[in-house]
Amino acid sequence: VFFYLAYLSTTLANTPGHKIKVHIEGVKDTICHLAGYYGPKLYYKDTVRVDGNGNFAFEGSDTLMGGIYAVVVPGNKYFEFIVNEQFFSIESSMDDLSGKLKFKDSKENEVFYK
Numbered sequence: 001v002f003f004y005l006a007y008l009s010t011t012l013a014n015t016p017g018h019k020i021k022v023h024i025e026g027v028k029d030t031i032c033h034l035a036g037y038y039g040p041k042l043y044y045k046d047t048v049r050v051d052g053n054g055n056f057a058f059e060g061s062d063t064l065m066g067g068i069y070a071v072v073v074p075g076n077k078y079f080e081f082i083v084n085e086q087f088f089s090i091e092s093s094m095d096d097l098s099g100k101l102k103f104k105d106s107k108e109n110e111v112f113y114k
Helices: 002-013 107-113
Strands: 018-025 031-038 041-049 055-060 067-073 077-083 087-093 102-104
Touching: 018 031, 018 067, 041 055, 041 067, 077 107, 102 107
Parallel strands: 018 087
Antiparallel strands: 018 055, 031 041, 031 067, 067 077, 087 102
């Protein structure tokens, strides 16, 4: 089992591309954006449709450059996070986007928000 887990973690670390899964309670059947900074301004990098349960994912075959990004939700509200890992999950709620953020498989973001 140990060798399988070591193989799996090595394989995932070398997997090209990115996938950031997001669940936001209170958002459904709409569009959200992934934005990155260029200087002091945010620019959309990706646009996705949110399903009826508040789930969506930003994914692609390219690797995202490391840095600070934001998820922009309806009403021009957003929260920021760090991209270093290319595969992780985010959870939050519309009633307190930044305050209810939870990350899975992203140690940098756990530290960033503490």
